[in-house]
Amino acid sequence: MPYIKVQITRENVTSEQKLQIIQGATDLMVNILNKDPEATFVVIEEVDTDNWGVAGEQVTTLRKRQAEAKKLAEANKPK
Amino acid sequence: MPYIKVQITRENVTSEQKLQIIQGATDLMVNILNKDPEATFVVIEEVDTDNWGVAGEQVTTLRKRQAEAKKLAEANKPK
Amino acid sequence: MPYIKVQITRENVTSEQKLQIIQGATDLMVNILNKDPEATFVVIEEVDTDNWGVAGEQVTTLRKRQAEAKKLAEANKPK
Amino acid sequence: MPYIKVQITRENVTSEQKLQIIQGATDLMVNILNKDPEATFVVIEEVDTDNWGVAGEQVTTLRKRQAEAKKLAEANKPK
Amino acid sequence: MPYIKVQITRENVTSEQKLQIIQGATDLMVNILNKDPEATFVVIEEVDTDNWGVAGEQVTTLRKRQAEAKKLAEANKPK
Amino acid sequence: MPYIKVQITRENVTSEQKLQIIQGATDLMVNILNKDPEATFVVIEEVDTDNWGVAGEQVTTLRKRQAEAKKLAEANKPK
The missing domain is CATH 1.20.5 (Single alpha-helices involved in coiled-coils or other helix-helix interfaces)
Incomplete structure (x- = not known):
């Protein structure tokens, strides 16, 4: 039941890059900890550079x- | 002194629903843990579905x- | 797909109280936002009073x- | 390696005030805990008053x- | 300057597994977003199953x- | 109503240092943003170096x- 929060600056991150982050982080949980991907949440938080x-x-x-x-x-x- | 963070997808949550979440979460702290409502913060974070x-x-x-x-x-x- | 974090001071919260918080917070998501309980995570973080x-x-x-x-x-x- | 999150309501906080918060929080880590400022992140999260x-x-x-x-x-x- | 928080249940995660998570999450930031690994923090939070x-x-x-x-x-x- | 989270490594931080962090972070909110100290929470999270x-x-x-x-x-x- 992992919850992964990825906090980055808001600097033109594309939807495709977000998908890659979500897939990559989910794979880490599956491959390293044998977690169920269905129960793995990845949340990307974009923060203004200010x-x-x-x-x-x-x-x-x-x-x-x-x-x-x-x-x-x-x-x-x-x- | 509870701090409750409710993270949900940004999918047309109304202000009235937000109020209900805030009231409900505060009540849980008061009823279950006997906390002071004045010292109970509820923060709702809406996250883009992407x-x-x-x-x-x-x-x-x-x-x-x-x-x-x-x-x-x-x-x-x-x- | 809600993720709820309940941060409270570590002051003898019982397992039964934790279950009540988990049930109550999950019910809020189901009743107010029509969310799937299976996809609702509640995480309780206890913090030393210091x-x-x-x-x-x-x-x-x-x-x-x-x-x-x-x-x-x-x-x-x-x- | 401190990570400091400052969560406040979104109520016309200026860029200059944000800089002061970032400088002040970084100074706390350097002065109190002898941390390296280069490895100190301060993230300000503004939350709608609703x-x-x-x-x-x-x-x-x-x-x-x-x-x-x-x-x-x-x-x-x-x- | 990414900050990644990995929240999982405390169920005998080894130090070697933690290192793999840290390496994997850092690699995602470097490969997908071209971030500087030196400025990438990964924090693993283990939560009691209760x-x-x-x-x-x-x-x-x-x-x-x-x-x-x-x-x-x-x-x-x-x- | 600020909520400040200070996440640091668990490396023998004393109770006196924690108090200084709490006082300093609260002062920042009062002096820079004119916030009410009574409604300012500071939470220190210590994380194992592993x-x-x-x-x-x-x-x-x-x-x-x-x-x-x-x-x-x-x-x-x-x-």
């Missing part, structure tokens, strides 16, 4: 910095 | 299959 | 104060 | 009553 | 019935 | 490696 903090910073800010670093790296690439 | 999996399948898919089975059963009913 | 805070205070401390107040009230009762 | 119950009542109803009481108090203020 | 209800019944009771059914089936096997 | 995974590894293993690295560093210190 509402998720890491290292005392919103993920929104982290993503901006990562995007800027990437842009800079590309601008500085030797041609 | 984000809830059972038996390795999204509830969206399960609902479609159930709707089709129902339609088929009605079409085959003797007149 | 680990639960209300109003910035551990429940352990709150319980001590409540017990002392009760003792005092009884001592002061007219005979 | 979905949060206290004392067997929806917060939506509680807020209406509080607003009416406030209006009445102001109307009755001596000039 | 505290987990399905279909309005404690898992403790369900397990007893399953064990008796198995014993009966074996006793009735043709020799 | 049950917490980071980067696909149990924290138990991570702690052993950290302890060995520390011992090695001390052995190699110039006298």
Whole structure:
């Protein structure tokens, strides 16, 4: 009777990816613990990047910095 | 000081039904455990059917299959 | 496919009380939302009173104060 | 490796307030438990006032009553 | 920055099985969502069978019935 | 009406540290969101290091490696 909660940031996760997570997590319970898949719930919770903090910073800010670093790296690439 | 979380699929649950869940769950705490209702929180979390999996399948898919089975059963009913 | 989590302080809750909570919460889902009881999970989480805070205070401390107040009230009762 | 979940009602919490919560909760883990901020997640979950119950009542109803009481108090203020 | 909570009944899950769950769940996040494994938390919560209800019944009771059914089936096997 | 869950590894957290977490988290809600402390719950959940995974590894293993690295560093210190 497992209940699995997958909490991730809301960043364009597709329905197909959600299905893969649900299938994969259910398989883990069946293969490792011999659980009944019918009695295995997987719940995916998507959280706005403003509402998720890491290292005392919103993920929104982290993503901006990562995007800027990437842009800079590309601008500085030797041609 | 109970905290009750009710996690369900987001399928047109009305505000009146939510109130009934809140009242019912609070009553359980008062009647069974003698808890103070003022210190009883009930939180209802609604989850998109794409984000809830059972038996390795999204509830969206399960609902479609159930709707089709129902339609088929009605079409085959003797007149 | 409801998942209900009941989080309470660990204060001598009996197995019979747990069963009543499980039955009551399941009945709410069946009666209010027409859910399938077979697909209704109820999970009771008991939390040490040292680990639960209300109003910035551990429940352990709150319980001590409540017990002392009760003792005092009884001592002061007219005979 | 702390994971902190802050569940509050969805009542116009600003991004700046969210950042303050994330910073404050992370600081608690660093200062009290000597945890690594890089490995500290803070997740803020906002819940509709219809979905949060206290004392067997929806917060939506509680807020209406509080607003009416406030209006009445102001109307009755001596000039 | 995924956070995955795996809630299961406390029924002799070994440390090796826990590691497999942790590895498997982390791999799902890396392979499906391209997440950083360093920022992927997996938390396994084991719940006493008395505290987990399905279909309005404690898992403790369900397990007893399953064990008796198995014993009966074996006793009735043709020799 | 905030509910705050602090999930950490079970590694000798003292009752005094728990109180500090409860006070600190409650203060955040009061100071940042103007919440009523009486209606603020803080729940600390301690998780065995075998049950917490980071980067696909149990924290138990991570702690052993950290302890060995520390011992090695001390052995190699110039006298």
